Amino acid sequence: MSDPKNDDPLNFSRRVPEGDNRQRLVCDDCGFIQYENPRIVVGVVASWEGQILLCRRAIAPRKGYWTLPAGYLELGETTEQGAVREAWEEARAELAIDQLLAVYSIARISQVQMIYRAWLRSPRVQPGPESLEVALFPPDRIPVDDIAFPSVHWALKDYQETLAQAVISPRTAPFQQG
Amino acid sequence: MSDPKNDDPLNFSRRVPEGDNRQRLVCDDCGFIQYENPRIVVGVVASWEGQILLCRRAIAPRKGYWTLPAGYLELGETTEQGAVREAWEEARAELAIDQLLAVYSIARISQVQMIYRAWLRSPRVQPGPESLEVALFPPDRIPVDDIAFPSVHWALKDYQETLAQAVISPRTAPFQQG
Numbered sequence: 001m002s003d004p005k006n007d008d009p010l011n012f013s014r015r016v017p018e019g020d021n022r023q024r025l026v027c028d029d030c031g032f033i034q035y036e037n038p039r040i041v042v043g044v045v046a047s048w049e050g051q052i053l054l055c056r057r058a059i060a061p062r063k064g065y066w067t068l069p070a071g072y073l074e075l076g077e078t079t080e081q082g083a084v085r086e087a088w089e090e091a092r093a094e095l096a097i098d099q100l101l102a103v104y105s106i107a108r109i110s111q112v113q114m115i116y117r118a119w120l121r122s123p124r125v126q127p128g129p130e131s132l133e134v135a136l137f138p139p140d141r142i143p144v145d146d147i148a149f150p151s152v153h154w155a156l157k158d159y160q161e162t163l164a165q166a167v168i169s170p171r172t173a174p175f176q177q178g
Numbered sequence: 179m180s181d182p183k184n185d186d187p188l189n190f191s192r193r194v195p196e197g198d199n200r201q202r203l204v205c206d207d208c209g210f211i212q213y214e215n216p217r218i219v220v221g222v223v224a225s226w227e228g229q230i231l232l233c234r235r236a237i238a239p240r241k242g243y244w245t246l247p248a249g250y251l252e253l254g255e256t257t258e259q260g261a262v263r264e265a266w267e268e269a270r271a272e273l274a275i276d277q278l279l280a281v282y283s284i285a286r287i288s289q290v291q292m293i294y295r296a297w298l299r300s301p302r303v304q305p306g307p308e309s310l311e312v313a314l315f316p317p318d319r320i321p322v323d324d325i326a327f328p329s330v331h332w333a334l335k336d337y338q339e340t341l342a343q344a345v346i347s348p349r350t351a352p353f354q355q356g
Contacts, residue, residue, distance in 0.1 A: 037217045078283030105256030167347045169277050
């Protein structure tokens, strides 16, 4: 059953397990099914007195460009815990999570980004190992030409548009159907 | 590097890859890193003239008990598409997604459940292969003693409590800190 054309690791081949309706990675030796599912990225638009926290990336991809604190949700975390952890790891920032600002499903790369609105507990931030520098930007001084990813633009726009809203129905990606 | 005490498949061992800060499953032969991340379950509270769609499970776990249409998000889907697909697969229901009702992070099992409020496009529903039967229940006739999972109780409660709200800030699990 193995397929020499693909580069799946080890003795896995792609086939439809009994009772399923789509192809999975199945071990030809032991029958183990390696399910692959979309991954969750958690992040924050965190502010202090109207200024927004951004991090300049020290790692690929998009090294040197500015991004929001964000990263993959890890096993055993809630989405809020993951967002708080990423802000600490990347910017040594301490946060209070407010509410969910956006859920960006990026189906092409099987990623679901969950971005929270958050308040910084203090303006003391400093770069973690994955950041070259971190800074608080007034909305009109955000380095818009040096933003790392499209979803950072979306989140900053959605943040500004919902700034006066006490209750947010999470925004979706611009191209995403409801 | 292999650990005879664990039952990880094949030649993987658990160690911290260079530049990472937590243990991952790494292939001892080729260095392939098998990242494990929480999985997303997408589901719906779907209604027709105030009645709510439930499905009686034809499969383990909790076979014979009632649940909301829900299941794992698949690669290449948006969360809304996944919720619509699950409602079709389990209840042959056609939906219009309204908005995100709840995000239940269940860290113990590394699951994030995203439950949407939705409208049925018609009351014609019928069991798919994973359901013994499907039905529309008025709120006061929901089979509360035969519900499959705690999160189904949460979602039904959150749905009722937000019924009059045009804009919902997604609810979280009862034990979950903001």
